[in-house]
Amino acid sequence: MRILIVEDAADMAEAVAIRLGRAGMACDIAHSLSEAWDFLAVQRYDVLILDINLPDGLGTDLLAQLRARGERTPVLMLTALFAVDDRVSALDLGADDYLVKPFDHRELEARLRALQRREAEQKDPDIRLGALVFSPGAMEARIGEERLDLTRRELALLWLLARNAGRVMSKERLYEGLFSFADADVGLNAIELYVARLRKKLAGAGVSIETQRGLGYRMQADG
Structure with missing residues (x-):
């Protein structure tokens, strides 16, 4: 499974990439929306891990644009926002799942595998x-x-x-x-x-x- 992590907190992004790498997942890291678009222009991903608040905009904007283009790559949102309205808004825009920071890396890994299974079962x-x-x-x-x-x-x-x-x-x-x-x-x-x-x-x-x-x-x- 190849994953794009879109997260501006470098330490956290690296920790997630290392943990997932040990589980056999290939991870790329983008620290901004512009970097994320650069990766997406040249590479296909099985899942996106997408933070909401980024230096150059909102992760939900990237999500909305992907869905508007008909791209169905599973997206797991990361958010420090606890409000139910914020989480509902992300799901309504087309997010497949979300995690509230801070989170347990074991839960993140389990949720990614669940997304992969769901996608695979629908396609193959x-x-x-x-x-x-x-x-x-x-x-x-x-x-x-x-x-x-x-x-x-x-x-x-x-x-x-x-x-x-x-x-x-x-x-x-x-x-x-x-x-x-x-x-x-x-x-x-x-x-x-x-x-x-x-x-x-x-x-x-x-x-x-x-x-x-x-x-x-x-x-x-x-x-």
């Missing part, structure tokens, strides 16, 4: 390839009845490949789904490592991850 039913069954809502994979022991990034890679089964996915597209801009020291070759690990764990599943030299990777059922 279980994906079946050979003996492999991938459930986007639960973010888990099974071979028959046996649940695969996959890391968060391995799951993210499997989701990208499985939901695009039969199509070639470039290294760059896979990379942007697994790593944030802050992971500048992680090169594209890291994708080769994760693909190799995933291939081993999918042994016996009746699926293959083919290398398309110079293009990327393609997953498909054997035979």
